[in-house]
Structure formats: C-alpha cells, structure tokens
Amino acid sequence: MLSVISLQSDIQLGSITFGWRGRTLYREGHAGLSFLLFSPLMFLFRVLGADMNYVVATCVLMVALSSIPDLDIQFEIKHRGVTHTLVFGVVIGILFGILMGYSYESMGWLMGFVAGFGGTASHLVGDSFTYSKFQPFRPFSDKEIAFGFFKASNKTANGTMFVLGIVAFIISYEPSIVAQILGSAY
Numbered sequence: 483m484l485s486v487i488s489l490q491s492d493i494q495l496g497s498i499t500f501g502w503r504g505r506t507l508y509r510e511g512h513a514g515l516s517f518l519l520f521s522p523l524m525f526l527f528r529v530l531g532a533d534m535n536y537v538v539a540t541c542v543l544m545v546a547l548s549s550i551p552d553l554d555i556q557f558e559i560k561h562r563g564v565t566h567t568l569v570f571g572v573v574i575g576i577l578f579g580i581l582m583g584y585s586y587e588s589m590g591w592l593m594g595f596v597a598g599f600g601g602t603a604s605h606l607v608g609d610s611f612t613y614s615k616f617q618p619f620r621p622f623s624d625k626e627i628a629f630g631f632f633k634a635s636n637k638t639a640n641g642t643m644f645v646l647g648i649v650a651f652i653i654s655y656e657p658s659i660v661a662q663i664l665g666s667a668y
C-alpha cells in the first residue's frame with residue numbers, strides 16, 4: 483500500500499511540475515485546496531509558537547495525501563464510496579500519526595494526524611463542489627453531498643484552486659511579503 487501511496491504522490495508532484503494534463507488535472511485542484519485550507523492553520527501554529535519546519539512539513543504531507551481517497555480507482559472499489567468518508571480520514575490520520583510518531587521525536591504524531599485527516603477532509607470538500615454525489619458522513623448519516631458548482635474536470639476551477647492555494651500558502655508562511663509587494667507598488 484505504501485508503494486501505491488508514494489506512486490500517487492509522485493504522479494501528483496509530477497503533475498504540479500509538468501502542468502495540466504488529462505485526469506491528473508483534478509489532483510492539482512485538490513492540492514491547491516489543501517494549501518488553501520492549511521493556511522489558517524499556518525497562522526494559528528505561528529501564533530502558538532510552533533516550529534515552522536514541522537508546520538511546513540505537515541502542510542506538504544497533507545497536500546501529498548490530498549488525493550488519497552481516489553485510491554478507490556486504483557483498487558477498483560466503488561468510486562466515492564468508503565474512501566470518501568470522514569471516518570476514512572480519521573483512519574488515515576491515525577495511520578500517519580503512528581507512522582510519523584515513530585519517525586519524528588516530539589510532534590510527529592500530531593503532524594501525521596493533521597496531514598492524514600486534513601488531506602482526506604480537504605479532498606471531500608473539493609469533491610463536494612462537483613456533481614457526483616457521495617456520502618461523507620457514513621456510517622453515522624446517509625446524507626448525500628454534491629453542490630454541483632463545476633465538473634471535476636473543469637480546467638478553470640482546478641487551475642484557480644491551485645493558484646489560490648499557492649498564494650495563500652506563501653502569504654500565510656511569510657505575511658510580510660504582502661507589505662513588501664504593496665510597498666514596492668508605490
């Protein structure tokens with residue numbers, strides 16, 4: 483399973499590097515949304531005085547895991563089924579919490595959980611913008627979700643989320659950059 487995960491991450495990072503192509507396009511949307519949703523956490527962790535190296539590593543891991551629910555396509559199980567639930571997010575969070583808890587001394591378990599749960603949850607948020615309905619609250623609720631804002635393959639929507647995510651990441655990592663840009667504009 484780990485090799486599949488790293489393969490997925492490679493493809494994802496590859497698609498970021500090499501631009502917009504076919505089915506990988508949507509991974510860019512998920513990656514952008516993960517960056518975007520992590521930005522408020524970046525501010526929060528900074529205020530709490532956390533080690534920013536840990537925080538950035540957590541963000542990068544969360545972005546890398548943001549397409550993990552779509553492993554259902556690889557394993558040919560029902561698409562947008564069990565892997566598209568918050569419970570699955572908790573399982574992935576615990577899994578990476580244990581994994582990172584062994585690799586890093588102090589906050590590894592927290593990094594792993596935030597990245598695993600956050601990556602899955604942000605994926606569910608992203609999928610909820612599209613048309614194909616799924617049930618993220620199972621087994622507690624059968625409520626189906628799909629807001630139908632745009633198709634999963636919509637280039638403009640995916641590209642916009644990716645760019646917004648990168649911008650939000652840069653600003654939340656280095657807020658003074660905004661002041662610098664505004665300052666140089668005058």
Ligand SMILES: [Zn+2]
Pocket residue numbers: 551552562566605609
């Ligand atoms: Zn999905």
